[in-house]
Amino acid sequence: MSCPDGTHCSDGVCITGDGASAIDGGGVDAAAAACADNLVMNPSFETGTSGWGGVGGPITQINEGHDGEHAAQKCYDGSDTYYNVSDQPDSVTQTSVGAVYSTSAWLRSAAGQTLRAVIRVKNAAGEPLEQTSTPIILKADWQEVTAQHTVEAPEATIVEIYFSVADPAEVGECFDIDDICLRPRPDRAPLADPAASPYPPRLPRSHSSGG
Numbered sequence: 001m002s003c004p005d006g007t008h009c010s011d012g013v014c015i016t017g018d019g020a021s022a023i024d025g026g027g028v029d030a031a032a033a034a035c036a037d038n039l040v041m042n043p044s045f046e047t048g049t050s051g052w053g054g055v056g057g058p059i060t061q062i063n064e065g066h067d068g069e070h071a072a073q074k075c076y077d078g079s080d081t082y083y084n085v086s087d088q089p090d091s092v093t094q095t096s097v098g099a100v101y102s103t104s105a106w107l108r109s110a111a112g113q114t115l116r117a118v119i120r121v122k123n124a125a126g127e128p129l130e131q132t133s134t135p136i137i138l139k140a141d142w143q144e145v146t147a148q149h150t151v152e153a154p155e156a157t158i159v160e161i162y163f164s165v166a167d168p169a170e171v172g173e174c175f176d177i178d179d180i181c182l183r184p185r186p187d188r189a190p191l192a193d194p195a196a197s198p199y200p201p202r203l204p205r206s207h208s209s210g211g
């Protein structure tokens, strides 16, 4: 069934957005549905690039998207040794030990750069404490990259995400990004059910270690 603008279909009923994901009415419905608890403010760039910044060059809205009609493009201008797209301001301002976050985004670049998707945790002063990153080699077609991080530092306060090319090949290279998700996972560490673990299963230990 089809629903009016600003609503979406759920179990055959047209309902309005669920608060956190109802940023605007401009074509973010698919992304919102795929990332219901999204912590980022502007995940799909349908109305611009607000909520995103980064170093090493400008970020602009482009008229093609993985989700919707638009994405963001980041281009290297040589002003730093690397370039990235970073949430601005940082997406999470209060976290705690044991909290688990997952992020995902869709990226593309015909230049074939290696990019890292990073979840970084900082203290209240904004100093980095810990991070997890996933590398991806960009291609001309859209690809999804994901990363997950469990907060461990007692002074952890802020959580941010960024998507960074550490070794640009040349000034003027760019990558496109769209459909960004950051959400808390309900399964705070430690995970009780191995079958539900997002991590690869551990190799069985020696039987002699039992007791």
Ligand SMILES: [Ca+2]
Pocket: 043, 044, 045, 046, 065, 066, 067, 068, 069, 070, 071, 178, 179
């Ligand atoms: Ca989009």
Ligand SMILES: [Ca+2]
Pocket: 086, 087, 088, 089, 090, 091, 160, 161, 162
């Ligand atoms: Ca940031």
